[in-house]
Amino acid sequence: MSEWIKLKAKDGHELGAYVAKPNGEANGVLILVQEIFGINAHIRNVADGYAKDGFLVVAPAIFDRFEPGVQLTYQPGDMKRAYEFYGMLKPETTLMDVAAAYAWAKKAGKKIGVIGFCYGGLTSWLVATRGKDYEMQPSACVGYYAGGIGAVAKESSSCPVMLHFGANDSHIGQDQIEAVRSAHPEVEIFVYEGAGHAFSRDVDPNSYHAVSAKLARERSLEFLKSHLA
Template identity: 85%
Template sequence: MSEWIKLKANDGHELSAYVARPHGEAIGVLVLVQEIFGVNAHIRSVADGYAKDGFLVVAPAIFDRFEPGVQLAYQPDDMKRAYTFYGMLKPETTLLDVAAAYEWASKAGKKIGVIGYCYGGLTSWLVATRGEKYKMHPSCCIGYYAGGIGSVAKENPSCPVMLHFGANDSHIGQDQVEAVRSAHPEVEIFVYEGAGHAFNRDIDPNSFHTASAKLARERSLGFLKKHLA
């Protein structure tokens, strides 16, 4: 079962969020942070998938600060709009919106994990390293192809973290991956041969890499069950 809800951040901003509910009691709760395309069909399908696996999932619409209801496709015109919105994003306000979702999630009385994709992957890392300032204390965080993570690699995560990268990612150099690996050997980092950026994006044939997406999801699911069950 899924629905849209309203959240309010600590600065008074109201935003929407997509909620996917499991059948029966939840194993744990996931805050799912979008790519730079909004809480679109792909992100909702990811949320629905984890709900089927037994998690309560909430995905805050972080673009609502600029334009409510933004849902972009992976086509040239929408790509241009996505990068326009991306240029407006600031970690401080994004974390406020994620914290609003986290506060909602905490009412379920379960352990909470954060998972994000692309910009959301970077945000998930920042929740792990900066979350306490925003009253977020996740039990674990997962980041898929977290662009820009190299610049914040030396920040210290407060919980277990798993990161997934494509070996052929043209947006994220291997130097960024190695920066995290060097600073934090305890972080579980996986690099997938043959995969590029956004390899989990199954509705985008230009990005999707079937084998890598399947293996990364299996690893993520095991990680989440280990830390949230």
């Protein structure tokens, strides 16, 4: 079962959020942070999938600060708009919006984890490292192809983290991955041969790498269950 709800950030900004509910009692709560395409059909499907695995999932619409209800495809025209929105994003306000979802998630009385993809992957890492400044203390964080993570690799994490990267990712150099690995040998980092950026995006044949996506999801699910359930 799913629904849309309204959240309010600390600065008074109201934003939407997609909520996917499990059948029966939740194992834990997952905050799902979007790519740069809004809470589109793909992200909602990811949320629904984790709900089927027993998690209560909430996906805050971080683009609502610029335009309510943004849902973009992966076609060239929408890709251009996505990068325009991306240019407007700031970590401080994004973390405030995620914190609004976190405050809502706390009401469930369960352990809370964060999972994010692309920009959301970087945000998931920042929740792990900066979350306390926003009244967030997740039990685990998972980041997929977190572009720009090299610049913040030395920040200290307050919870277990798992990161997934494609070996052929043209957006994220090996140096960024090694920066995290060097600073945080305790972080579980997986690099998938033959996979590029957004390899888990099953609706996009230009990006999807089925074998890597399947393995990464299995690892993520096991990791989240071990820390949240």
